[in-house]
Amino acid sequence: MSTVHALHPFLYDRTVRRALAEDLGRAGDVTTDAIVPAEAVATAAIAARETGRVAGLDVALHAFRLLDDGVTAEVRLPDGSDVPASAVLARVRSRARALLTGERAALNLLGHLSGVATATRVVVARLEGLHTRVVCTRKTTPGLRALEKYAVRVGGGSNHRYGLDDGILIKDNHVALAGGLTEAVARARRGVGHMMKIEVEVDTLAQLDEALFLGVDAVLFDNMDVPTLREAVRRAKGRVLTEASGGVRPDHVREVAETGVDLVSLGWLTHSAPSLDVALDVEG
Numbered sequence: 001m002s003t004v005h006a007l008h009p010f011l012y013d014r015t016v017r018r019a020l021a022e023d024l025g026r027a028g029d030v031t032t033d034a035i036v037p038a039e040a041v042a043t044a045a046i047a048a049r050e051t052g053r054v055a056g057l058d059v060a061l062h063a064f065r066l067l068d069d070g071v072t073a074e075v076r077l078p079d080g081s082d083v084p085a086s087a088v089l090a091r092v093r094s095r096a097r098a099l100l101t102g103e104r105a106a107l108n109l110l111g112h113l114s115g116v117a118t119a120t121r122v123v124v125a126r127l128e129g130l131h132t133r134v135v136c137t138r139k140t141t142p143g144l145r146a147l148e149k150y151a152v153r154v155g156g157g158s159n160h161r162y163g164l165d166d167g168i169l170i171k172d173n174h175v176a177l178a179g180g181l182t183e184a185v186a187r188a189r190r191g192v193g194h195m196m197k198i199e200v201e202v203d204t205l206a207q208l209d210e211a212l213f214l215g216v217d218a219v220l221f222d223n224m225d226v227p228t229l230r231e232a233v234r235r236a237k238g239r240v241l242t243e244a245s246g247g248v249r250p251d252h253v254r255e256v257a258e259t260g261v262d263l264v265s266l267g268w269l270t271h272s273a274p275s276l277d278v279a280l281d282v283e284g
Helices: 013-024 030-035 057-067 096-126 145-154 172-178 181-191 205-214 226-236 250-257
Strands: 041-048 072-075 088-095 133-135 168-170 198-202 218-222 241-245 263-265 278-283
Touching (some): 013 057, 041 096, 057 072, 057 096, 088 096, 096 133, 096 250, 096 278, 168 181, 172 181, 181 198, 181 205, 198 205, 198 241, 205 218, 205 226, 218 226, 226 241
Parallel strands (some): 133 263, 198 218, 218 241, 241 263
Antiparallel strands (some): 041 088, 041 278
């Protein structure tokens, strides 16, 4: 089981509200409102339909709480749990209408985040015995970045920068517009405070040598083949933090990591990980 600090509801309240508003549309849940009496109360089980790692259970429960402030929940397998198929993650008791109306928004978020956590867990396991850490990227679903990066942590991975404001990453377009790598680094140093680290993206060994001479904090090896990456790591070892990125997928992540790189970043974790199949079953 992976243990990660729970997210404060403030960080996902608006996301869940938007998901509910999208589903409720202009007239609300016309099916449930027509069939289920307003006073009816029910209990439902949230269950996994396949094996995986749970992430986003509190987010899912928040959907029901927004629809019924009298909801009670018994959490059996919290975030970070590795669960088998048919495992009951939680039992929820509330007004029956709240359960049915909030079902899809809750399960969409839970399934997606658990899928990200499960995929991350698989990739991390493939690097067992190596020092390389698995990190995510900014290739996240608009509006879900904080949640998806949380799911990566639940899966045993680490987070790259959250946005454009918490770290400098000088990419090829920055270099082109600055007129060269040396000038780009100089401008970056003049433009930020001493607490901000500078990472430089390089795609050739010549660029790497220039970055090392400039004394940056980290280098990102972009789309390098394995032999070039191995040489790049040899040159940079002990001098800067090294990161391999660009088209890295689970099926060859270990080959990349065996070059000795410190970090391997995969956009795949958040933009292509399959959702975990989860369901809500009303009992009785």
